[in-house]
Amino acid sequence: MDARDFITVGMSAERLTTVTQDITVQHFVPYMPAVFATPLMILEMEMASGEAVYPVLPAGWISVGSEVDIRHLAPAFVGQTVRTTATVSAVERRLVRFEVASFVGPRKIGDGRHARGLVEVALFTRRFAEG
Template identity: 65%
Template sequence: MDARDVVKIGMSAERSLVVPPERTVGHFVPNMPMVYATPMMILEMEMASADAIAAGLESGWVTVGTEVDIRHLAATPVGATVRTVARVVAVERRLIRFEVEAFDEKRRIGEGRHARGLVNVAAFSKRL
């Protein structure tokens, strides 16, 4: 499968979540603040990126994260709503590049770039 046949620049998706205690730095690291953890923000950015292109993929194909270049700009407390946006900015044969952003109710809290590789699940599983 060639991603250029089904993924187009500009495809996008959004995700929203209310920050639970389980997604905070303080949940993972004792004595740290109970604010939205950077790895959890990146997870939402990756998932929004996958959502943006999932409908166009042929059966048996998925994408996996291959690159992240993210800046976490502001702390977000438990209970705040975070909206994550991903938009396709480049498509290669097996690689899709995204611009990603995250916002809470007040401001942009994260931004950057992410790439996902196109993978045939059956062939990938054989190699494992």
């Protein structure tokens, strides 16, 4: 299986999430401010990346995160809507690279790069179930 046969540079997806108390740093570390937690911003970036390619994956295949290089540039507060984008920037045989970014309105709050590997679910599950 070669991802270059069905995934192309420029494919993209976008996600919207509203910052709630349970996805703030303060939810996990009480003395910290109630702002969008960096790991959850990264999760949104990973999810947008996966959604950008999932519709074209062969049946029984998924993508899994393998690399993250992210900057968290500015806060997002409870009640604000964060828009996260992911765009395919390169495609290798079994690896897809993305440019990712998160915004509150026009203000960029995070950006970076992410990579996802393509795996066949049945083989992946069997390999790791066997230990």
